[in-house]
Amino acid sequence: MDDIQKKLMSPSKASREDITGRIISYTCIAAIIILVISILYFITSRGVATFTTNHVNLWQFLSGEEWNPGTLNDHGQPQVGALPMIVTSFSVTILAALLATPFAIAVALFMTDIAPKNGAKFLQPVIELLVGIPSVVYGFIGLTVVVPAIRHIFGGTGSGILAGTIVLFVMVLPTITSLAVDALRAVPAYFRSASLALGATRFQTIYKVLLRAAMPRLLTAVIFGMARAFGEALAVQMVIGNAVLMPHNLVTPTATLTSQLTTNIGNTIMGTLPNNALWSLALILLLMSLVFNLIIRYIGKRGEIKS
Amino acid sequence: MQAYDLSQTHIVTPAEEIALSTNQLQVYYGNSKHASMSDASLSFPRFQITALIGASGSGKSTYLRSLNRLNDRIARIKGEIIYRHTNINDSKVNVYEVRKHIGMVFQKPNPFAKSISENITFALKAQGITNRQELKQRVETSLKEAALWDEVKDDLNKSALALSGGQQQRLCIARAIAMKPDILLLDEPASALDPISTTKLEVTLKELAKNYTIIIVTHNMQQASRISTYTAFFHLGHVLEYDRTERIFQTPMIQATHDYVTGNFG
Amino acid sequence: MHKKTLVSTLVAFSLTGLLLGGCGSKSSQKSASDDTKAAKVTKITAVGSTALQPLVEQAAQDYQASNKNVNLTVQGGGSGTGLSQVQQGAVQVGNSDIFAEQSSGIKADKLVDHKVAVVGMAPVVNPSTGVTNVSMAQLRDIFTGKITNWKQVGGKDQKIAVINRAQGSGTRATFEGAVLEGKKAVTSQEQDSNGTVQKLVSSTPGAISYLAFSYVNEKVKALSIDNVKPTDKNVTSNKWTIWSYEHMYTKGQPDKATEGFLKYMSSDKVQGSLVNKLGYISIHDMKVTKNAKNVVTK
Amino acid sequence: MTPHQSDRIATQLINLLVGIVVLILLFLLGDIVLSGFPHISWHFLTSPSSSFSAGGGVRDQLFNSLYLLVLTLIISFPLALGSAIYLSEYAGDNWFTGLIRTAIEVLSSLPSVVVGLFGYLLFVIEFHMGFSILSGAIALTFFNLPLLVRSIEGSLHAVPNSQREAGSALGLSNWRTIRGIILPVALPGILTGIILSAGRVFGEAAALIYTAGQSAPLLDYSNWNPTSSSSFLNPMRPAETLAVHIWKVNTEGVTPDAVSISAGASAVLIIVILIFNFGARAIGNQMYKKMTGGK
Numbered sequence A: 001m002d003d004i005q006k007k008l009m010s011p012s013k014a015s016r017e018d019i020t021g022r023i024i025s026y027t028c029i030a031a032i033i034i035l036v037i038s039i040l041y042f043i044t045s046r047g048v049a050t051f052t053t054n055h056v057n058l059w060q061f062l063s064g065e066e067w068n069p070g071t072l073n074d075h076g077q078p079q080v081g082a083l084p085m086i087v088t089s090f091s092v093t094i095l096a097a098l099l100a101t102p103f104a105i106a107v108a109l110f111m112t113d114i115a116p117k118n119g120a121k122f123l124q125p126v127i128e129l130l131v132g133i134p135s136v137v138y139g140f141i142g143l144t145v146v147v148p149a150i151r152h153i154f155g156g157t158g159s160g161i162l163a164g165t166i167v168l169f170v171m172v173l174p175t176i177t178s179l180a181v182d183a184l185r186a187v188p189a190y191f192r193s194a195s196l197a198l199g200a201t202r203f204q205t206i207y208k209v210l211l212r213a214a215m216p217r218l219l220t221a222v223i224f225g226m227a228r229a230f231g232e233a234l235a236v237q238m239v240i241g242n243a244v245l246m247p248h249n250l251v252t253p254t255a256t257l258t259s260q261l262t263t264n265i266g267n268t269i270m271g272t273l274p275n276n277a278l279w280s281l282a283l284i285l286l287l288m289s290l291v292f293n294l295i296i297r298y299i300g301k302r303g304e305i306k307s
Numbered sequence B: 001m002q003a004y005d006l007s008q009t010h011i012v013t014p015a016e017e018i019a020l021s022t023n024q025l026q027v028y029y030g031n032s033k034h035a036s037m038s039d040a041s042l043s044f045p046r047f048q049i050t051a052l053i054g055a056s057g058s059g060k061s062t063y064l065r066s067l068n069r070l071n072d073r074i075a076r077i078k079g080e081i082i083y084r085h086t087n088i089n090d091s092k093v094n095v096y097e098v099r100k101h102i103g104m105v106f107q108k109p110n111p112f113a114k115s116i117s118e119n120i121t122f123a124l125k126a127q128g129i130t131n132r133q134e135l136k137q138r139v140e141t142s143l144k145e146a147a148l149w150d151e152v153k154d155d156l157n158k159s160a161l162a163l164s165g166g167q168q169q170r171l172c173i174a175r176a177i178a179m180k181p182d183i184l185l186l187d188e189p190a191s192a193l194d195p196i197s198t199t200k201l202e203v204t205l206k207e208l209a210k211n212y213t214i215i216i217v218t219h220n221m222q223q224a225s226r227i228s229t230y231t232a233f234f235h236l237g238h239v240l241e242y243d244r245t246e247r248i249f250q251t252p253m254i255q256a257t258h259d260y261v262t263g264n265f266g
Numbered sequence C: 001m002h003k004k005t006l007v008s009t010l011v012a013f014s015l016t017g018l019l020l021g022g023c024g025s026k027s028s029q030k031s032a033s034d035d036t037k038a039a040k041v042t043k044i045t046a047v048g049s050t051a052l053q054p055l056v057e058q059a060a061q062d063y064q065a066s067n068k069n070v071n072l073t074v075q076g077g078g079s080g081t082g083l084s085q086v087q088q089g090a091v092q093v094g095n096s097d098i099f100a101e102q103s104s105g106i107k108a109d110k111l112v113d114h115k116v117a118v119v120g121m122a123p124v125v126n127p128s129t130g131v132t133n134v135s136m137a138q139l140r141d142i143f144t145g146k147i148t149n150w151k152q153v154g155g156k157d158q159k160i161a162v163i164n165r166a167q168g169s170g171t172r173a174t175f176e177g178a179v180l181e182g183k184k185a186v187t188s189q190e191q192d193s194n195g196t197v198q199k200l201v202s203s204t205p206g207a208i209s210y211l212a213f214s215y216v217n218e219k220v221k222a223l224s225i226d227n228v229k230p231t232d233k234n235v236t237s238n239k240w241t242i243w244s245y246e247h248m249y250t251k252g253q254p255d256k257a258t259e260g261f262l263k264y265m266s267s268d269k270v271q272g273s274l275v276n277k278l279g280y281i282s283i284h285d286m287k288v289t290k291n292a293k294n295v296v297t298k
Numbered sequence D: 001m002t003p004h005q006s007d008r009i010a011t012q013l014i015n016l017l018v019g020i021v022v023l024i025l026l027f028l029l030g031d032i033v034l035s036g037f038p039h040i041s042w043h044f045l046t047s048p049s050s051s052f053s054a055g056g057g058v059r060d061q062l063f064n065s066l067y068l069l070v071l072t073l074i075i076s077f078p079l080a081l082g083s084a085i086y087l088s089e090y091a092g093d094n095w096f097t098g099l100i101r102t103a104i105e106v107l108s109s110l111p112s113v114v115v116g117l118f119g120y121l122l123f124v125i126e127f128h129m130g131f132s133i134l135s136g137a138i139a140l141t142f143f144n145l146p147l148l149v150r151s152i153e154g155s156l157h158a159v160p161n162s163q164r165e166a167g168s169a170l171g172l173s174n175w176r177t178i179r180g181i182i183l184p185v186a187l188p189g190i191l192t193g194i195i196l197s198a199g200r201v202f203g204e205a206a207a208l209i210y211t212a213g214q215s216a217p218l219l220d221y222s223n224w225n226p227t228s229s230s231s232f233l234n235p236m237r238p239a240e241t242l243a244v245h246i247w248k249v250n251t252e253g254v255t256p257d258a259v260s261i262s263a264g265a266s267a268v269l270i271i272v273i274l275i276f277n278f279g280a281r282a283i284g285n286q287m288y289k290k291m292t293g294g295k
Helices: A001-007 A013-052 A058-063 A084-113 A116-132 A135-154 A161-185 A188-196 A202-231 A235-241 A257-268 A272-307 B060-067 B095-101 B116-126 B132-145 B163-175 B196-208 B221-227 B245-252 B253-264 C001-041 C051-068 C078-088 C136-144 C169-179 C194-203 C231-238 C256-266 C268-277 D004-038 D042-048 D059-090 D095-109 D112-126 D133-158 D161-169 D174-203 D240-254 D260-291
Strands: A065-071 A078-080 B018-029 B035-040 B043-046 B049-054 B075-083 B103-104 B184-187 B213-217 B230-235 B238-244 C044-046 C070-077 C093-096 C110-125 C161-165 C189-191 C209-213 C241-250
Touching: A001 B095, A013 A058, A013 B095, A013 C110, A013 D095, A013 D112, A013 D133, A058 A084, A058 C044, A065 A084, A065 A272, A065 C093, A065 D042, A078 B196, A084 A116, A084 A161, A084 A202, A084 A235, A084 A257, A084 A272, A084 D161, A116 B103, A116 D004, A116 D174, A116 D260, A135 A161, A135 A235, A135 C194, A135 D004, A135 D240, A135 D260, A161 A202, A161 A235, A161 C044, A161 D004, A188 A202, A188 B060, A202 A272, A202 C051, A202 D004, A202 D095, A235 A257, A257 A272, A257 B213, A257 C078, A257 D112, A272 D095, A272 D112, B018 B060, B018 B213, B035 B060, B035 B075, B035 B116, B043 B213, B049 B060, B049 B075, B060 B075, B060 B184, B060 B230, B060 C256, B095 B103, B095 C051, B103 B163, B103 D161, B116 B132, B116 B163, B116 D174, B132 B163, B163 B184, B163 C268, B196 B213, B196 B221, B213 C231, B221 B245, B221 D260, B230 B245, B238 B245, B238 C241, B245 B253, B245 C051, B245 C189, C001 C070, C001 C231, C044 C051, C044 C231, C044 C256, C051 C070, C051 C110, C051 C256, C070 C078, C078 C093, C078 C110, C110 C169, C110 C194, C110 C231, C110 C256, C110 C268, C136 C161, C136 C169, C136 C268, C161 C169, C161 C194, C161 D260, C169 C209, C169 C241, C189 C194, C194 C209, C209 D112, D042 D059, D042 D095, D042 D260, D059 D095, D059 D174, D059 D240, D059 D260, D095 D260, D161 D174
Parallel strands: B049 B213, B049 B230, B103 B184, B184 B213, C044 C070, C044 C093, C161 C189, C161 C209
Antiparallel strands: A065 A078, B018 B035, B018 B043, B018 B075, B230 B238, C093 C241, C110 C209, C110 C241
């Protein structure tokens, strides 16, 4: 064996470096996995306690409309019915996403296709800035501007799903917009030029080519926005009214999963039913966020195959 | 496309000293069961230029990239690659060492986003060469060998991305030969260049062939006939003909080769 | 060259971070014990009621100025958090707006109560309702949902919007204990902080809620009950019955350092000036006492 | 309707929607900055907060926010960087990678109060770290990680594959290729990602109430010993940040000037984030220019 042959067969500095690199990056990902597992275990173990140690019926929990964990009902069962909160959480999330999507896509189109130069220069930083505004501030603007306005128009107290929707609309707008911009930018330029060269107007190009090509990623953007809306607490808490009542219209006080959780968690005693029931709400939030992410994965996969 | 008989081949083994050879090389991309390159057995003569020609998708680039195991991450490769009496297509072989001896230049110039001299010294430093004088020397020699020195000698600290396409490609060659490899693989190095840069590049390659074994993939048949000693013709993942360049272009033995070099292909 | 340094800095940064993250808990314990050795500093943590937090925080600051050997940390988190944490022994002091006995899941006999202040609460309404006085029975009917329009109690023809406090909060427990006589409150809006309630009542026509005296301002109208005005003086004599203690609980008898601070809390220095400045009523001024079952004795 | 008419109408519709969004943005920013700006003074920025009398400032809160941000980044950046490298350079395209990605995304959509309580029970109580900046920084890492991993991975992905091939073809190890070639190219993107994620850290309140705490003990800015309890550098001291201060002043504040403190603090917060954003842009562009030789 000559020298070069020997070198070919034995590890070198480069192979050692690569092992170091793998160790470092694998350690990091392992650390994150441990973090995730620990928090998932933590929430699950506490959230499940309502059903295992306090023997609350799962179906009653999901379908009941009374929430008074401190008191028992006529059958001696604690009153923990989460249905009003589940309904409200979904309502505000879906309505906010429905409201925000056309705006977000319009802004994204403006930034990518209509006025790419100035639009992006001005809108991009502003939209990024919106992400940084603390939810407390959104909440107080909601409380001092949105709620009185709704009260003025519809009467009542002004708190409710509508107020929550409007606040969440502004909060998820930047999330959806920036992801929509990415989605549209990912459509290759020749799609546009080909369509325009065939004599299509800009609108036809946008509608028939761009939006269709970007559809999976646009949907992902919307669902990301919904995930954010679903988990938002402080801002919603201030404008939703926090009354555990089945919402019958958009302008009466009601409560979301997060608002109930945030409002009451500090006042309950660890290990008691009222506390465990709140953790069960957190568990629902967690599972929903999982569902949202699975949908995103699914859409993402289908989008890949299509293109 | 006309169907050619893929089992009829004409492959010679050069009489010269062999620098690199493959034996029954097969390449499978991803999880695909279909071989993108099947049973290629070729021997490349030392200090000569060998050209790999064929239509798009014929497997010539796939084959070339397998030679220094650059396809490892995306494909499964079966068969043998013999270099210095060692089968280097073996998981026990240190691929980093392999690539030091078998360098590669790509279709599109891909200089690092660093200065011109750093482009060349980066890999050298990673090998443990720290002597400034030696590094400087290597930069100069390799740039001279790649015929770029006169154009950039005053701008060695400028970003490589500011060079023209042709200059960038020659920098990539300089970067590869600074490692003092045995063999240089070139994957359509001139396809992104204008005619003047192409001519310059060909002259450079001919000069380099005095000290290096060169294997080049090209679309340009004139180029292949101008610079190479041997030529292999690829078709649909098979090597159909391998012989001295003049024979391939003047008296090909295989119908497909004939049609391809005369422009009656497809 | 420059970029290489940058990258290696990043990598070095990474390693420091990993170390910090991994060994954070260890180093914290170490530094705490180092502190003890050097100056014998005792760490006291008080957690709980957000209503009580400003008072204890300010008192702690003053106390530390003259007692260098104590390191006081005062945090909020809610009465429930305070009680559960002191019971577990995780903190030295649990601040609470309610008696430990009133809280299910707390073994009150294991905890020692230190009453440090009294807080009076008043029903407040939006000024537009035109009501300034109600009877106790009327107030009860409003909060249980029997009375739903202000004209039923002599005000304008306007719907009543009840804004309650969070279930299980100390303020709500006190209010319901004094007013509802065990009846269940109507399900309505809930807010968990004085500040938000104050904002909502002041801006919502027809709104009613209740606030600690210190949060009553000119934008909301505090109601008299049976013509008794919500004043500190009426609280001290129990003529105004909606009031509660602010408690600082310890697990068993407090240790030396904690005892010193608790003594300071009930000293004239705190009770004489700070308590009033922050809108509480001094326990020294009280002419009556109340126990966990809401029984008042003179 | 001819295609050209519909084109005009659609364009106008888009312009209208964009106009509405811009109006909302302007209103929001204007409302926050204009109502807060009059309250910002040198005194406001340099004096400690007051718990019951008027005239308090936000000096300590502002410093705490920045310090917490730095600590959070020190913990989360390396982790995020390593994980992003794993995901973009090493991970195969299989179910396990999918699982990891989902797990990381789930982290980002957890309600902050849940993360806050988790941090409280685990770090503050179980690990005896107490209410401290460090506990807060670890809790914030939960939010920051997904954002950072996503943006770093995006920047790494944006580096053309030909650069990786160039490195490999020279016999460089993957690790050295990543460190020496890919990372420097991705750096401007990574930096922008970090600074944008900083905005979220800066504005977070709910997770901090239970971890970093909501009281700000007086700090001694001349004490540079990080182990001393009064030192401003001590990571084990409780710290109230600007966002938490805004929350506290609004919910339980008894100071007579609570409204103006809240407005002023919000404006300071927005202005700091604004500075971050423009800083990120400027630095990113600068680095990009330098790298490509001004081309």
